[in-house]
Amino acid sequence: xxxxEAPREPKPDYGxxxxxxxxxxxxxxxxxxxxxxxxxxxxxxWDLEGNVLESFxxxxxxxxxxxxxxxxxxxxRLVRKKNRKVRRLRALYPHVRxxxxxxxxxxxxxxxxxxxxxxxxxxxxxxxxxxxxxxxxIDGSAGDLSGxxxxxVPERRSRSARRRAARRAxxxxxxxxxxx
Amino acid sequence: MKPSPDMKQDVAEILLTEEEIRAxxxxxxxxxxxxxxxxxxxxVSVLKGSLPxxxxxxxxxxxxxxxxxxxxxxxxxxxxxxxxxVRILKDLSAPIDGRDVLLVEDIIDTGLTLNYLLRYLRGKNxxxxxxxxxxxxxxxxxxxIPIDYIGFEVPDRFVVGYGLDYGEVYRxxxxxxxxxxxxxxxxSQP
Numbered sequence: 001x002x003x004x005e006a007p008r009e010p011k012p013d014y015g016x017x018x019x020x021x022x023x024x025x026x027x028x029x030x031x032x033x034x035x036x037x038x039x040x041x042x043x044x045x046w047d048l049e050g051n052v053l054e055s056f057x058x059x060x061x062x063x064x065x066x067x068x069x070x071x072x073x074x075x076x077r078l079v080r081k082k083n084r085k086v087r088r089l090r091a092l093y094p095h096v097r098x099x100x101x102x103x104x105x106x107x108x109x110x111x112x113x114x115x116x117x118x119x120x121x122x123x124x125x126x127x128x129x130x131x132x133x134x135x136x137x138i139d140g141s142a143g144d145l146s147g148x149x150x151x152x153v154p155e156r157r158s159r160s161a162r163r164r165a166a167r168r169a170x171x172x173x174x175x176x177x178x179x180x
Numbered sequence: 181m182k183p184s185p186d187m188k189q190d191v192a193e194i195l196l197t198e199e200e201i202r203a204x205x206x207x208x209x210x211x212x213x214x215x216x217x218x219x220x221x222x223x224v225s226v227l228k229g230s231l232p233x234x235x236x237x238x239x240x241x242x243x244x245x246x247x248x249x250x251x252x253x254x255x256x257x258x259x260x261x262x263x264x265x266v267r268i269l270k271d272l273s274a275p276i277d278g279r280d281v282l283l284v285e286d287i288i289d290t291g292l293t294l295n296y297l298l299r300y301l302r303g304k305n306x307x308x309x310x311x312x313x314x315x316x317x318x319x320x321x322x323x324x325i326p327i328d329y330i331g332f333e334v335p336d337r338f339v340v341g342y343g344l345d346y347g348e349v350y351r352x353x354x355x356x357x358x359x360x361x362x363x364x365x366x367x368s369q370p
Binding site: 026027028031065104105108109114 | 322
């Protein structure tokens, strides 16, 4: 039987900040969809001197689909900041395709795959592997997007930076276990 | 949670009645007949959910056709733990090289299974492959794949019936309905 080409070897050094990200990576691996974890950082807010005040690194990039995926399993009422980031990303980088995967989407995915019982331990605060870096708190409503397009150049995140950001949780994915 | 003896009690809302489904299947069959007039067709159904749709659709298509069945493992199923990769559980029973193939799906949501199947089938050198899905749930899409024939767009809710299951149950409902959350949620602890 000529099955599609085998996927990559497991990537034990790919860490995830959240159990839901590890679960989505397992699902993508299962269906042999290529992915990269936080491969790009998109500046989305600058000060008057042009210094980057706020950036956004979507969780996954699916190169075959040219699609970024950001997953958030916070309760819907708490995702305002994430929505704002995605809106700014879309405004500044209109060529970038991104899908925001909400808690309800993740829950539906788990339900579809008969893993509804795991949702609570893979979601929200419980699903975090460790406290992450303090997120910026700049309110997007203060930002005027006009004139910023020329500065909107995504950065390729360095390997060391990605590893620092991901180091906390590598073991969970490597173990292939949904448990946190 | 166990399904109710009367499965309809587990359904919160009927989205598509038996009559609506029947009319849509006839409409799809007429379109497919027109598009493949003068040719031959191989319908490939993906077990298990698309069986009722396939059975009804094939009888609404008036061109010579063959049917074939495939089954692939699903994430979270028994095969997940053994390999960690999607597997073909049942392959085609006849070659499709040089043939026009219509892949018949019950529902397309993430597109992950369909994406895998298309890659697999294209490797068998058919003359063409098109996709016919009874239900499309675009809100859940991760992999964008053009769908040639769509019966209905459905909202972002968990639907069962007419082949669609939850825990292998509800496939034999003659309509498509929204499953009550109580049918799949664990009861909350006191």
